[in-house]
Amino acid sequence: MRIVALDDDLVVLDMLSKTMEAEGHACTTHSSGASLIKDMRRETYDLLILDWQLPDTTGPQVVRWIRENVNQELPVLFITSRHGEADIVEGLESGADDFMIKPLRVAELVARVRALLRRAYPAATKGVLEFGRYKFLSDSRALEVDGKLVELKNREYDLALFLFQNMGRLLSRDHLREIIWGQNSDVISRSLDTHVSRLRTLLDLRPENGFIITAVYGVGYRFEAVKPLSEAQPE
Numbered sequence: 001m002r003i004v005a006l007d008d009d010l011v012v013l014d015m016l017s018k019t020m021e022a023e024g025h026a027c028t029t030h031s032s033g034a035s036l037i038k039d040m041r042r043e044t045y046d047l048l049i050l051d052w053q054l055p056d057t058t059g060p061q062v063v064r065w066i067r068e069n070v071n072q073e074l075p076v077l078f079i080t081s082r083h084g085e086a087d088i089v090e091g092l093e094s095g096a097d098d099f100m101i102k103p104l105r106v107a108e109l110v111a112r113v114r115a116l117l118r119r120a121y122p123a124a125t126k127g128v129l130e131f132g133r134y135k136f137l138s139d140s141r142a143l144e145v146d147g148k149l150v151e152l153k154n155r156e157y158d159l160a161l162f163l164f165q166n167m168g169r170l171l172s173r174d175h176l177r178e179i180i181w182g183q184n185s186d187v188i189s190r191s192l193d194t195h196v197s198r199l200r201t202l203l204d205l206r207p208e209n210g211f212i213i214t215a216v217y218g219v220g221y222r223f224e225a226v227k228p229l230s231e232a233q234p235e
Contacts, residue, residue: 003046167225
């Protein structure tokens, strides 16, 4: 998963980064609200961890901006020295999902992050996953469309499964590259475009079949379910 952390305390940021990376996540850090907001205009993440008091804004203001402008679904965890009931209520009402009081305890942090990710991304990793005409056989890493096996290379299968599991989410190019090719991959952008183009063709992803992949200029791709044209009501 891709985690982004916001705190003006560099020691805390270093601890958050190392803890998340030890959990197998990629972690991007920011020390100001402006820096985070600039990043989130072009990048996508799976979880936000942030402090309350920042040099240029407040945590609740950042969360409100994200909910209004970027992502209504992104899980958000507040970490703060504030512990009054009014503060907790304000943080949660701004759009946060959970709240931790400093000083941070690593085991508790890990447990809360795991719980937030489980709730936000519950898709199974084994067995059969069905999305209309499309059936993913996770144990054999195979994909059937209308009951017929579609031959996919390993990365094509990974990309297809990730897109279906994250239907409706805007995913940045870096996000997709890290998921499919690994966090330290230097794969060129064109390779991602080629894989997306092949999936459009191989899986027949068109409006009349109920699913589309849309390129979002300057950011990445969004995979969406749409109403098939055959079901559209005549005027």
